[in-house]
Amino acid sequence: VQLVESGGGLVQPGGSLRLSCAASGFTFSDYSMNWVRQAPGKGLEWVSSIWNDGSNTYYADSVKGRFTISRDNARNTLYLQMDRLKSEDTARYYCAQRGEPPAGQGTQVTVSS
16 A cells, blocks of 8 residues: 655645645555544544545544545545645644555645744
8 A cells, every 4th residue: 555645835824735645556446535634742633534436525523614525536546625724734644544544654734824
């Protein structure tokens, strides 16, 4: 399993970022996927999930209405569109197969003015 996250960066409060997760080494379309994050000094926090076919999505209350998870099974890629970012969204973001810990290096998102 290889998962490579990208798209993070420094953004001002209220801004947007789109994260990507390129998957390989497994049949991506067979797996539900998660985005999770880890803020400095804190544990992993679940952010969002999507079924293998994209038909259902779920969000943590803290991001509901601001973040959108999606996937392109033809491109073996998972996405997280993040809008109206807040300082408390600052964290390292990881994608993961549902039920598994993150396998990649993650991508850093910093929300600061």
